[in-house]
Amino acid sequence: MPGSRRGRKRLLIVVSVRGIVNFNEKKNASAGKEILMQKNAARLIKRAFPALIAVMLVFVFALNSGCIISDTLFGHSSSNGGSYFDTESAYSDEPSDGSPPELDFVVADLEEPLEVDTYEDYELLGKRYLHICDSEYLDLFFDYPSVTAEECIAHIDGNHAIPEQYKALMRKYVNSVAAKYPEADLRPFDYNIRTLEIQECDEFELALHTMSIDAYGCYVRTENKIYVPKGYEYKPGTWEYQVIMHELSHVARTVSRTVDKTNLDIDFSIECCIIPEEALNSIFTVSLFDYEERDIAYQLQSNMFLVLTDCLEGYELSDYINHSLTYFAHMLDEQNGNTNYAMAVMKLIEEQRSDWSNDDYEREQEFYYPIYDYLTKMYVDKYAEPEMSESELKEMVDRLVDTVMYDVPEDYNIDTAEFYRFAEEYCSGSAN
Numbered sequence: 001m002p003g004s005r006r007g008r009k010r011l012l013i014v015v016s017v018r019g020i021v022n023f024n025e026k027k028n029a030s031a032g033k034e035i036l037m038q039k040n041a042a043r044l045i046k047r048a049f050p051a052l053i054a055v056m057l058v059f060v061f062a063l064n065s066g067c068i069i070s071d072t073l074f075g076h077s078s079s080n081g082g083s084y085f086d087t088e089s090a091y092s093d094e095p096s097d098g099s100p101p102e103l104d105f106v107v108a109d110l111e112e113p114l115e116v117d118t119y120e121d122y123e124l125l126g127k128r129y130l131h132i133c134d135s136e137y138l139d140l141f142f143d144y145p146s147v148t149a150e151e152c153i154a155h156i157d158g159n160h161a162i163p164e165q166y167k168a169l170m171r172k173y174v175n176s177v178a179a180k181y182p183e184a185d186l187r188p189f190d191y192n193i194r195t196l197e198i199q200e201c202d203e204f205e206l207a208l209h210t211m212s213i214d215a216y217g218c219y220v221r222t223e224n225k226i227y228v229p230k231g232y233e234y235k236p237g238t239w240e241y242q243v244i245m246h247e248l249s250h251v252a253r254t255v256s257r258t259v260d261k262t263n264l265d266i267d268f269s270i271e272c273c274i275i276p277e278e279a280l281n282s283i284f285t286v287s288l289f290d291y292e293e294r295d296i297a298y299q300l301q302s303n304m305f306l307v308l309t310d311c312l313e314g315y316e317l318s319d320y321i322n323h324s325l326t327y328f329a330h331m332l333d334e335q336n337g338n339t340n341y342a343m344a345v346m347k348l349i350e351e352q353r354s355d356w357s358n359d360d361y362e363r364e365q366e367f368y369y370p371i372y373d374y375l376t377k378m379y380v381d382k383y384a385e386p387e388m389s390e391s392e393l394k395e396m397v398d399r400l401v402d403t404v405m406y407d408v409p410e411d412y413n414i415d416t417a418e419f420y421r422f423a424e425e426y427c428s429g430s431a432n
């Protein structure tokens, strides 16, 4: 774990749309919220918390996971018909012999195209379950077609559970989104913000809520609450500022509430790909800033998604606020002429992060070549010119590699030669 950069970045945690994910910390990525939370709890205990504190953490863990599980049992199901907790994760249970887990997906085109998540609306035992996965269907719940930034800000100002410092951050967030992405549907954000609570905690309380001793803040969707450290000042240009804004981006695309007899669940993320969701969130968030920020949460994955979003025609970052990851994957498949392949690449990206974060195994680099080849293909498709010389082609791939490798921890051991090899093969027409 090299130096100060990791030291700084590990001071982050996010309770993501449905779980806890640490930022850039080798110790904390995995698939599946329950696994994540179990690992976080175990790790905290291992890290020499006093025994009493450890017991308390386990207790809180049990409460938290129960909350999340019951929430998902009834509210979360994808339009593909499975609940989030019984859709596949990218992993089987971790074996104990130190060998890598077998993937439960294939990195290849499938027979059927990916189905884009839409919504589910059904009744069970007298209660309505409404699960919305795309802003196109928000009218099923909201009886108004849109909200303005001014309306959002009025709701922020009217919410007395939000301390003034955070109101100012939220006003800035709303104004930035509205100015840069006028197509972004702010209704979920506006709806959350009316009752959102900010809870300032001391270090210990924050650790209890985030299941990490390294947290700067987290959004818990089931509580509609952001936990933050007491007395912290979030200044533009700092890592902490990025964190709080990142949390607000979660607030903007997820709602978990029971309204009258309706169990409302607006959630544009998907269970199998937590890290890709976080990467998209991260690059969306820093794009709101009025200064360049390349030091991004989930650095390697965010760098990769920077390339994907740059090279995907017709995809704007406002689409991150409005649509699900399956929408994004579907667009990738269409552009690249694939049949349900982009999701496999994203799962592989997730696995690479998990591999890095897991001390028990390390796969051969070849395993991840499909990611590098995919990025290279899209980059070449966008930037290569017919008359490019060999040196110009190399410079082009240099730029791609610089983007992908920016500030990436060395212990990922990325084999950058594959980008050049594939580009050469692809440009000579011999790639698949």
Ligand SMILES: [Zn+2]
Binding pocket: 014, 015, 016, 017, 246, 250, 278, 281
């Ligand atoms: Zn996040």
